[in-house]
Amino acid sequence: MGKYDVIVVGGGVTGLAVTHDLALRGLKTLLCERGDLLSGTSGKFHGLLHSGARYAVNDPESAYECAVENKIIKEIASHCVEDTGGYFVLMDEEEYYDEFKKGCKENSIPTKDVDVDEALREEPGLNPNVKAIVEVQDAVLYAYKFAVSLGLAAKTNGAEIRTYNEVIGLLKEGRRVVGVKVFDKINKSVYEEDAKMTVVAAGPWSEKITRMAGIQDLRMVLTAGTMAVVPYRLSKRVINKMRPPSDGDILVPYGSVSIVGTTAYVIEDPDDYKIPPEDAEFLMEEGSALFPAIKRLGFSRMYSSVRPLVSLGEEMDARKISRRYEIYDHEELHGIEGLVTAVGGKLTTCRAMAEAMADVVCKKLGVKKGCKTKETKLPNPIEALNLERVKIKGLPENLIRRMLDRRGTIDEELLSDAFYIFIASSLW
Numbered sequence: 460m461g462k463y464d465v466i467v468v469g470g471g472v473t474g475l476a477v478t479h480d481l482a483l484r485g486l487k488t489l490l491c492e493r494g495d496l497l498s499g500t501s502g503k504f505h506g507l508l509h510s511g512a513r514y515a516v517n518d519p520e521s522a523y524e525c526a527v528e529n530k531i532i533k534e535i536a537s538h539c540v541e542d543t544g545g546y547f548v549l550m551d552e553e554e555y556y557d558e559f560k561k562g563c564k565e566n567s568i569p570t571k572d573v574d575v576d577e578a579l580r581e582e583p584g585l586n587p588n589v590k591a592i593v594e595v596q597d598a599v600l601y602a603y604k605f606a607v608s609l610g611l612a613a614k615t616n617g618a619e620i621r622t623y624n625e626v627i628g629l630l631k632e633g634r635r636v637v638g639v640k641v642f643d644k645i646n647k648s649v650y651e652e653d654a655k656m657t658v659v660a661a662g663p664w665s666e667k668i669t670r671m672a673g674i675q676d677l678r679m680v681l682t683a684g685t686m687a688v689v690p691y692r693l694s695k696r697v698i699n700k701m702r703p704p705s706d707g708d709i710l711v712p713y714g715s716v717s718i719v720g721t722t723a724y725v726i727e728d729p730d731d732y733k734i735p736p737e738d739a740e741f742l743m744e745e746g747s748a749l750f751p752a753i754k755r756l757g758f759s760r761m762y763s764s765v766r767p768l769v770s771l772g773e774e775m776d777a778r779k780i781s782r783r784y785e786i787y788d789h790e791e792l793h794g795i796e797g798l799v800t801a802v803g804g805k806l807t808t809c810r811a812m813a814e815a816m817a818d819v820v821c822k823k824l825g826v827k828k829g830c831k832t833k834e835t836k837l838p839n840p841i842e843a844l845n846l847e848r849v850k851i852k853g854l855p856e857n858l859i860r861r862m863l864d865r866r867g868t869i870d871e872e873l874l875s876d877a878f879y880i881f882i883a884s885s886l887w
Contacts, residue, residue, distance in 0.1 A: 463489045463654040465820055466639050468626045468668055469661035470494075471501035472602070472806055475609035475620075476813035476832070477660055482616035483835060484821060484828040489652060490618065491641055493625035493664075496883050497606045499729075500662045501806055503764030505686050505720040506713040507697060508532060508540060508600040509807040512547060512570070512593075513704055514782060515562030516555075521782040522566040524808045529596060531810060531833055532605075538839040539605040543712060545597025545697035546578060548589045550748065552702050556591055559701055563595070570595055584693050584750050597697040599713060602806065607879045608837040610886045615838065620886045629657065629671040629798070636672055636797040656820050659800040663729035663765040669800055674793050678785075679802050680770040681729060683763050684721035685738040690759040693717045693750045700749065707745025719746035719753065729765040769803040784812045786819055799823075840882045841875060 467478050470492025478490045492498070511526035533540050549556055563570045571594040578592045579585060610620050621641075628640030630651060638653035659668045666677045692712050700708040711718040719742050726732045739761060747753040769785050784804030789795040799819055804812045814830045821828065862881070865874040 463487050463652060464824060465489070465656045465658055466491065466652060466654040467658045467660055468639065469499075469659065469664070470496045470606075470620070470622060471499050471660065471662055472497070472606055472609065472809040473501075473662070473801055473804065473812055473816075474658075474660035475606055475613065476809045477658055477801070477816050478618050478620070479609050479613040479616075479837075480810075480813045480817040480830060480832050481820065482613045482618040483831045484817065484826060486821075486824070486826065488613070488618040489654070490613070490620045491624045491626050491639065492620075492622045493644070495622055496610060496620075496886075497603055499664070500764045500766065501602055501606065501809075503686075503762055504602060504806050505709065505718045506599050506602070506711040507709065507807075508598040509805060510545060510596040510598075511566060511568045512545070512559070512563055512595040512597070513699060513709075515566050515568055516558050517703060518782055519562065519566050521805065521808075522562065522568060524783065524811060525805060526566060526568045526596075528808050528811050529598065532600065532807070533598065535810075535832070535835060536600075536605055536608060536837045539601050539608060539837070541599040541601070543597065543599050543696045545595045545699060546573065546582065546585075547593045547595060547699045547701040548578075548585065548749070549591040549593075549701040550586070550589055553590065555702055556593075559593065563593075568595065582694050582696065582698070584752055585698065586749055586751060591701070593701065595699075597699070599697065599711060600806065601714075603883075604840075604879055605837075607840055607883045607886075611838050611840055611882060612835070614886055622883075622887050624887075626668060626671075629668070631672065634795055636795060655797065655824055657798050658816060658820060659798065660816070663767040665767060665800050665802060669789070669798070672789070672793075672795050672798055674789060674795065677787070677800065677802065678770040680768050681726050682723045682766045682768055683726045683732055684723050684766060685734050685742065685761060685763045686718050686720035687739065687742045687746065687758040687761045689717040689719060689746070689753055689756050691715075691717065691752075691756050693752065698749055707742050710746060710749055716759070717750075719758075723766075726765065732763075732765070734761060734763050767802055784808060784815070786812075786815050788819055790823075841878050 464486040467490040509525035511522040514522035623644040630638040789798040
């Protein structure tokens with residue numbers, strides 16, 4: 460098998476974003492993912508494209524990063540974004556209002572005070588006892604659409620993407636990582652690929668990968684968070700509680716449902732943890748404080764994800780750990796060449812995180828080309844696919860015809876969902 464410039468481990472948004480970035484710079488890149496795209500943390504977030512306001516007071520670095528990337532993602536991936544806007548609603552802790560407004564101003568996060576009566580006309584399901592409301596530029600990001608668009612862009616520029624291909628070992632020559640050992644779950648086979656650089660973007664599983672190179676101190680802490688789904692869209696906008704970041708402080712209108720979240724607790728193993736039984740009752744109480752109808756509607760399901768946060772090297776409240784990201788160059792940290800790892804960050808900041816990682820990789824490889832992802836619009840898969848192209852690819856024409864025939868019908872929305880899943884399967 461051919462030699463690659465870079466092999467990326469992990470098919471969440473960060474792995475896909477760095478693959479897209481590297482491919483745009485002309486590097487021969489392979490991405491390996493042990494499941495489907497977004498089968499890990501990225502596919503289990505709460506749907507929020509952060510304005511940065513959530514972190515404006517206690518985590519200004521993350522706040523500013525989110526504010527910048529919010530604008531970029533809205534521009535380059537508008538087909539993946541519902542630009543809902545957001546409200547921060549003050550229910551108690553009135554002294555926090557001035558801190559919140561000051562933090563937003565200092566981090567270039569636009570805000571606008573909204574009359575409570577006006578806001579209640581816009582969001583009639585909201586608790587009428589709110590004391591103040593501030594509008595921010597939060598939005599909803601449809602994660603799977605975003606992931607497939609990143610993957611399609613990367614593949615268009617020559618990258619290879621292999622889902623259900625799990626990295627089970629790192630190949631080494633002395634103190635240098637020279638490739639990966641992979642288990643193909645579909646064909647039940649093991650193979651090896653070599654590369655000049657290996658990038659670990661496996662989220663909470665990154666520590667498992669770097670241990671294959673003998674690295675025992677990745678400086679990462681894992682916090683799990685639970686979210687609950689209300690089977691009804693309760694609001695037009697994202698609704699946040701105006702208070703220091705804490706559990707149960709957000710409701711996100713995601714398509715036809717609403718996501719209430721989240722909790723935060725430290726765990727050890729991302730493959731072996733359970734949702735605490737008390738989370739359902741807790742999120743019900745916190746969510747219904749925002750929208751009383753939640754107690755009547757109930758939750759249709761719950762899910763959780765694991766955040767791979769940058770470790771500060773000391774025990775602390777999971778809510779107080781920064782959401783900033785770090786790029787770990789293992790040559791500098793551990794004397795192991797050819798290996799770089801991304802830790803921390805938010806889904807909102809995945810593009811910036813990928814740019815920083817690609818810059819490190821390119822510097823090591825002597826590649827002079829700069830990042831182009833800020834101004835490169837991601838392809839809309841529905842617009843990018845047509846019957847003639849399908850024929851060339853040799854994909855099943857009868858399936859595509861059935862999906863295309865949904866256009867103009869009462870179930871046209873099913874066309875979009877089906878296309879994204881279909882194109883994801885065709886990437887590998």
